[in-house]
Amino acid sequence: MVTPRRQPVSTVAFIDNYCQHYYSVFEDVRHFEAFKFLHLGIVSEIPRKTLPLIAKTVGLKDSQTLHHFLRDALWDVKKLREIRLWLIKRFIGEREIILCIDETGDKKKGKSTDYVTSQYIGNLGKTENGIVSVNAYGVVDGITYPLMFQIFKPRNRLREGDKYKSKPQIAIEIIQELKEWGFKIKLVLADSLYGESGDVIRCLEKLELEFIVAIRSNHGVLMPPGSRKRYNRWKAYEQKLSHRQTETRYLREIIFGKRRRTRYYQISKMNTPDPTGDESWYIMTNLSTDLSLNVAQLYSLRNWIEYGFKQVKNELGWADFRLTDYESIERWWEIIFSAYLFVSIQATYFQLHVQNQSTSSSELPSSIDFNSSQYSQHPNWESGTTWKSALNNLRLLIQPYIFYCLIQPWLTVFNIPGMKRCFLKLINFMNDFRASPVSFSVAS
Numbered sequence: 001m002v003t004p005r006r007q008p009v010s011t012v013a014f015i016d017n018y019c020q021h022y023y024s025v026f027e028d029v030r031h032f033e034a035f036k037f038l039h040l041g042i043v044s045e046i047p048r049k050t051l052p053l054i055a056k057t058v059g060l061k062d063s064q065t066l067h068h069f070l071r072d073a074l075w076d077v078k079k080l081r082e083i084r085l086w087l088i089k090r091f092i093g094e095r096e097i098i099l100c101i102d103e104t105g106d107k108k109k110g111k112s113t114d115y116v117t118s119q120y121i122g123n124l125g126k127t128e129n130g131i132v133s134v135n136a137y138g139v140v141d142g143i144t145y146p147l148m149f150q151i152f153k154p155r156n157r158l159r160e161g162d163k164y165k166s167k168p169q170i171a172i173e174i175i176q177e178l179k180e181w182g183f184k185i186k187l188v189l190a191d192s193l194y195g196e197s198g199d200v201i202r203c204l205e206k207l208e209l210e211f212i213v214a215i216r217s218n219h220g221v222l223m224p225p226g227s228r229k230r231y232n233r234w235k236a237y238e239q240k241l242s243h244r245q246t247e248t249r250y251l252r253e254i255i256f257g258k259r260r261r262t263r264y265y266q267i268s269k270m271n272t273p274d275p276t277g278d279e280s281w282y283i284m285t286n287l288s289t290d291l292s293l294n295v296a297q298l299y300s301l302r303n304w305i306e307y308g309f310k311q312v313k314n315e316l317g318w319a320d321f322r323l324t325d326y327e328s329i330e331r332w333w334e335i336i337f338s339a340y341l342f343v344s345i346q347a348t349y350f351q352l353h354v355q356n357q358s359t360s361s362s363e364l365p366s367s368i369d370f371n372s373s374q375y376s377q378h379p380n381w382e383s384g385t386t387w388k389s390a391l392n393n394l395r396l397l398i399q400p401y402i403f404y405c406l407i408q409p410w411l412t413v414f415n416i417p418g419m420k421r422c423f424l425k426l427i428n429f430m431n432d433f434r435a436s437p438v439s440f441s442v443a444s
Contacts, residue, residue, distance in 0.1 A: 008033050011040050011058070012398050013431035018342050021087060025079050034069035035335070042316050042339040044402055045395045049317025059405030071328045081148075084338050085181055088138070088145050091345060096186035097138035097145070098298075099178065100305045101171045101194055103152070105132040106319035114326040117154045122191075123310060133333070134170040136178065137305055143351065143387060144308055145344050146337040147183075148174045151326060168197035175203060185209055187287075189302040192216055195284055205286070212285040212299045219282065221264070227257030234271040237293045239300060251296045254282075262286050267296050308387065312340055315391060347390035375433060397433055400426040
């Protein structure tokens with residue numbers, strides 16, 4: 001006789017509902033519970049997302065359960081990724097995405113961790129001992145969605161069976177896979193590492209994708225004999241920055257001989273004839289129309305996404321792992337991406353609620369229930385429509401559960417029935433919260 005599988009331990013309803021989409025990945029219910037506990041701890045406001053601190057925060061006796069889940073438990077990280085990408089596709093529907101290809105790196109001490117070596121860390125702007133990955137994000141209506149990542153494996157740290165791939169090669173694989181998934185890509189943004197790669201540009205052109213990429217000031221362009229390079233006049237525009245005040249910047253087109261489909265622009269903080277390198281950027285684009293100043297505004301999304309992911313990394317603990325084998329690190333990063341998606345979905349619904357807009361069922365899943373009016377009376381509730389404001393509101397909603405987990409050991413020492421009863425009642429209120437859709441099922 002087969003013993004029926006027990007029901008997993010509940011956490012907070014909206015986290016349980018989201019994680020339920022991944023239930024089929026885990027044959028052992030204890031592994032599914034660890035998956036949910038990690039989401040709860042990663043979303044929580046603890047400053048470092050180490051496994052011991054997460055375990056303490058979510059009420060586990062020790063962190064070995066979580067460590068075993070990441071390192072030794074039998075579950076397929078690729079299947080988890082497939083479900084997450086399916087959820088994104090199901091959620092955004094037929095809407096187009098702006099795709100940003102970027103890399104992220106983090107300092108790591110020693111060389112015991114797979115693929116850690118002295119290498120260029122882009123977000124630090126210098127060479128350090130660390131680990132690097134190539135990542136892809138999609139932007140829809142101002143909200144970012146985590147799509148894919150691949151680790152960069154330096155030549156001097158390749159393991160047996162590894163094949164070296166440059167970062168541009170990894171980017172090409174990611175772009176091709178996203179196209180195979182059926183994502184409708186409106187525009188691709190990338191920095192000069194990919195903009196200077198002929199293979200990347202040829203891939204984008206073959207897939208008939210429009211792009212805006214950074215190039216270096218000495219980027220070579222073939223011109224017919226007798227042709228000359230000329231500059232159009234500077235045009236001023238206001239650059240919106242996500243973390244600073246708006247700045248006035250200037251843009252001019254650079255024409256090599258005759259105008260072609262691929263166009264070149266210079267962006268500067270000054271409109272002098274020859275601005276310094278530190279104050280100037282160069283971009284290349286194949287946009288089908290002359291968007292002029294919009295080219296700069298669209299390309300600035302790349303910096304906005306980079307800043308946003310840096311914020312996500314810090315908030316969700318991308319680099320807080322204490323794991324040495326890449327298989328475990330990949331699992332950790334995939335769960336970070338899942339938690340990232342969870343907040344992105346909520347951010348979209350908070351955004352719609354604040355803007356009081358109606359959206360057709362062909363674009364978003366049905367069964368939207370905005371009942372946040374009472375919850376928004378909390379003095380720390382944020383009415384903004386950003387990813388970070390959504391995260392802060394979700395943290396308020398999970399506070400009763402987290403605080404109860406932290407205080408419960410004392411309640412075993414001092415029996416205060418009224419306190420326990422009030423905590424559980426408050427948790428039940430949080431369990432009634434609904435913002436994101438939970439009615440659509442996972443594809444088999």
